[in-house]
Amino acid sequence: xxxxxxxxxxxxxxxxxxxxxxxxxxxxxxxxxxxxxxxxxxxxxxxxxxxxxxxxxxxxxxxxxxxxxxxxxxxxxxxxxxxxxxxxxxxxxxxxxxxxxxxxxxxxxxxxxxxxxxxxxxxxxxxxxxxxxxxxxxxxxxxxxxxxxxxxxxxxxxxxxxxxxxxxxxxxxxxxxxxxxxxxxxxxxxxxxxxxxxxxxxxxxxxxxxxxxxxxxxxxxxxxxxxxxxxxxxxxxxx
Amino acid sequence: xxxxxxxxxxxxxxxxxxxxxxxxxxxxxxxxxxxxxxxxxxxxxxxxxxxxxxxxxxxxxxxxxxxxxxxxxxxxxxxxxxxxxxxxxxxxxxxxxxxxxxxxxxxxxxxxxxxxxxxxxxxxxxxxxxxxxxxxxxxxxxxxxxxxxxxxxxxxxxxxxxxxxxxxxxxxxxxxxxxxxxxxxxxxxxxxxxxxxxxxxxxxxxxxxxxxxxxxxxxxxxxxxxxxxxxxxxxxxxx
Numbered sequence: 001x002x003x004x005x006x007x008x009x010x011x012x013x014x015x016x017x018x019x020x021x022x023x024x025x026x027x028x029x030x031x032x033x034x035x036x037x038x039x040x041x042x043x044x045x046x047x048x049x050x051x052x053x054x055x056x057x058x059x060x061x062x063x064x065x066x067x068x069x070x071x072x073x074x075x076x077x078x079x080x081x082x083x084x085x086x087x088x089x090x091x092x093x094x095x096x097x098x099x100x101x102x103x104x105x106x107x108x109x110x111x112x113x114x115x116x117x118x119x120x121x122x123x124x125x126x127x128x129x130x131x132x133x134x135x136x137x138x139x140x141x142x143x144x145x146x147x148x149x150x151x152x153x154x155x156x157x158x159x160x161x162x163x164x165x166x167x168x169x170x171x172x173x174x175x176x177x178x179x180x181x182x183x184x185x186x187x188x189x190x191x192x193x194x195x196x197x198x199x200x201x202x203x204x205x206x207x208x209x210x211x212x213x214x215x216x217x218x219x220x221x222x223x224x225x226x227x228x229x230x231x232x233x234x235x236x237x238x239x
Numbered sequence: 240x241x242x243x244x245x246x247x248x249x250x251x252x253x254x255x256x257x258x259x260x261x262x263x264x265x266x267x268x269x270x271x272x273x274x275x276x277x278x279x280x281x282x283x284x285x286x287x288x289x290x291x292x293x294x295x296x297x298x299x300x301x302x303x304x305x306x307x308x309x310x311x312x313x314x315x316x317x318x319x320x321x322x323x324x325x326x327x328x329x330x331x332x333x334x335x336x337x338x339x340x341x342x343x344x345x346x347x348x349x350x351x352x353x354x355x356x357x358x359x360x361x362x363x364x365x366x367x368x369x370x371x372x373x374x375x376x377x378x379x380x381x382x383x384x385x386x387x388x389x390x391x392x393x394x395x396x397x398x399x400x401x402x403x404x405x406x407x408x409x410x411x412x413x414x415x416x417x418x419x420x421x422x423x424x425x426x427x428x429x430x431x432x433x434x435x436x437x438x439x440x441x442x443x444x445x446x447x448x449x450x451x452x453x454x455x456x457x458x459x460x461x462x463x464x465x466x467x468x469x470x471x472x473x474x475x476x477x478x
Contacts, residue, residue, distance in 0.1 A: 003260060010256055017249055017259055021242060024263020028406070167267070169472050227466055233408050 002069060002185055003027075009068025014100045016091045019065045022145065029166035030183050032226045037190055040221035041182040043213075048142070048162045048178050049081075049194035050209040053201075055140035055160070058083035059113065063090065066144045066184055067100045071107045073188035078111060080195045083142070086113040086134040090147055092126040120153045128153075142191075143176075144184045151175045164188075168222035179215055181222040241308060241424055242266075248307025253339045255330045258304045261384065268405035269422050271465045276429055279460035280421040282452075287381070287401045287417050288320075288433035289448040292440075294379035294399070297322035298352065302329065305383045305423055306339045310346045312427035317350060319434045322381070325352040325373040329386055331365040362392045381430075382415075383423045390414045403427075407461035418454055420461040 006023050009015030037045070052058045060083050062074060067087070078085050087100045101112060113134030120128045120136070127150060130136045141154055144164040148171030154161050155175060163176035164187045173179045180187045198206060245262050248254030276284070291297045299317055301324050306313070317324050326339045340351060352373030359367045359375070366389060369375045380393055383403040387410030393400050394414060402415035403426045412418045419426050437445060 003257075006260070007256055017246055017256070018242075020256055020259035021245070021263035021266065024260035024265070025267040026263070027260065028264040028267030169270075169469075223469055227469060230408075230462055230466060 002183075006065060006068050009064060012068075012099065012103065013096060014103055015064040015068045016089075016096070018091055019063070019068075023065060026145075026166045026183070029168075029226075032229055033166065033181065033222065034225065034229050035183070037182050037186045038222065038225050040218050040225070041180055041187070042190060044178055044180045044215075044218050045182070045187060045190040046194045046198075047210050047213045048180060049191050049198055050206045051140055051160060051162060051178065052081045052083060052142065052191070053195060053198055054203065054206050054210065055081075055083070055138075057138045058140045058142070059135050059138040060085050061088040061135060061141055061143045061146065062086065062100065062104070063088060063145055064096065064100065067103055070184055070188050071104055071109075073185075073192065075104065075107060075109045077142075077188055077192045077195065078109065080192055080199070084111040084113050084134065085109055086131055088130065088135060088143075088150075090127060090150075092129065120150065120157065122156060123149055123153045143172075144187070146172050146176075148172045148175060168219045168226070173219060177215060178213065179218055181218065241422075245304060245307050248303060251307075251338065251342065252335060253342055254303040254307045255328075255335070257330055258302070258307075262304060265384075265405045265422070268407075268465075271468055272405065272420065272461065273464065273468050274422070276421050276425045277461065277464050279457050279464070280419055280426070281429060283417055283419045283454075283457050284421070284426060284429040285433045285437075286449050286452045287419060288430050288437055289445045290379055290399060290401060290417065291320045291322060291381065291430070292434060292437055293442065293445050293449065294320075294322070294377075296377045297379045297381070298374050298377040299324050300327040300374060300380055300382045300385065301325065301339065301343065302327060302384055303335065303339065306342055309423055309427050310343055310348075312424075312431065314343065314346055314348045316381075316427055316431045316434065317348065319431055319438070323350040323352050323373065324348055325370055327369065327374060327382075327389075329366060329389075331368065359389065359392045359396065361395060362388055367392075382411075383426070385411050385415075387411045387414060407458045407465070412458060416454060417452065418457055420457065 113131035115131040116129035118132035118136035140160040142162045151172040161176045162178040164180045165173045168181045352370035354370040355368035357371035357375035379399045381401045390411040400415045401417040403419045404412045407420045
């Protein structure tokens with residue numbers, strides 16, 4: 001089903017063919033972590049929800065894969081935590097940006113940053129374009145499926161970066177402040193669930209949840225999970 | 240470069256968009272085995288070369304990804320071991336089959352099975368179509384990037400199946416007689432290299448090379464390699 005959504009995304013012109021290769025890489029890692037939200041991923045998702053609720057200017061970055069896979073969940077989270085969406089593509093064309101914006105609006109998104117009047121310093125031209133009131137000004141950015149360079153550039157601007165990345169060894173995973181090693185189709189509903197649960201809490205209680213979070217431990221637990229699964233998968237007799 | 244070849248393949252209509260997702264899955268596993276031909280992969284490649292040289296009717300199955308990635312290496316191996324090529328697609332359309340045949344011919348392929356006048360028993364319609372003098376009649380089939388069902392169906396017909404599959408846990412990997420856990424871009428030149436080296440040997444010497452080969456050991460060593468690499472990759476500090 002996920003695979004069909006992404007193929008539909010290509011046919012609609014919102015997912016790039018490089019996005020399909022990225023989808024395949026994600027599938028492989030998802031298989032290795034057991035195609036479930038691990039305990040450590042759930043913990044990262046809860047801390048992410050707290051950080052997003054604490055943020056003054058949170059923004060959710062949307063790329064071609066996330067728009068194809070989880071448009072409704074992006075919109076739901078956006079409304080829950082009052083974080084606008086902003087389309088931000090690795091292989092950027094204005095045509096594809098506009099198609100994704102239309103796609104999100106058709107699904108009901110009302111709060112989208114639309115301009116590309118600012119630049120993230122330190123990365124090349126098209127990939128640097130952002131909205132001066134959106135990602136450029138944000139204090140916390142949720143980046144599902146981000147590349148390493150842009151993840152680092154956002155951190156260099158002083159932002160808190162929450163990444164969703166199934167590869168716990170990737171540069172993005174290692175750079176980010178909070179790395180959610182989970183499939184985006186599970187991660188977004190989980191973050192929204194936690195956001196609903198934590199919404200009524202005050203600042204201090206939210207800070208208590210976020211305090212002491214250790215991203216290296218999250219990554220390390222994800223790696224342990226893969227190794228454990230490789231053991232348990234291994235029935236090398238003919239299936 | 241590999242990624243660009245496969246994207247070109249899509250643009251030329253020879254690679255399917257499902258093939259791109261498969262490419263991504265392969266990239267992830269290649270990364271985990273360290274993007275090199277391991278010792279156990281080289282051993283499987285050598286045994287594969289011996290088996291192909293021993294075969295009475297070897298055939299090399301070609302799909303959209305292998306045609307895009309390694310057309311010249313497919314042709315080179317085909318000539319070295321006197322094994323014709325046969326286009327065999329998971330998402331089969333006659334148009335794509337014909338495009339791949341033209342692509343291979345343009346690169347110099349002369350020996351291609353062209354008909355689809357026979358069926359592999361036990362698998363559904365379009366995926367079952369093969370040439371009655373080709374894969375249907377073959378004793379040894381080299382299947383780069385095959386799906387599990389068709390791999391099993393070929394084995395059920397009594398054929399020796401040599402698979403190239405970067406995922407040592409996949410059904411194809413576990414079914415095949417010889418599983419080469421290596422990137423097709425390295426595996427094919429390696430098999431050709433061994434075929435050149437072994438070409439002058441007699442039947443008995445070739446049989447000595449193939450004898451005692453243990454595919455479960457190959458898979459087990461590939462899994463160990465991944466686990467070892469996961470350890471050594473792990474520098475969880477910011478890159």
